[in-house]
Amino acid sequence: MTIPYSSTLTLEQYEVLASLFPPAASTGRPRSVDLMAVMQGIPQALDGGTHLWLAPLVSSSQCRL
16 A cells, blocks of 8 residues: 555546647557656656655565665
8 A cells, every 4th residue: 555645646637637648659669658657756856856754654674775
């Protein structure tokens, strides 16, 4: 289970934005990226990265250094 960020898009918000994207090209390789994941990351990148209070909660058993 993940805890959503304050900037996480809902499915309804994503569908509005997705209607503005150009369709996938019929030539070449198929799209390999999840456009919703890309849209989720844009506000975080514009804000200058992840702040500690926005970082997802992870238990110590999930951390790998």
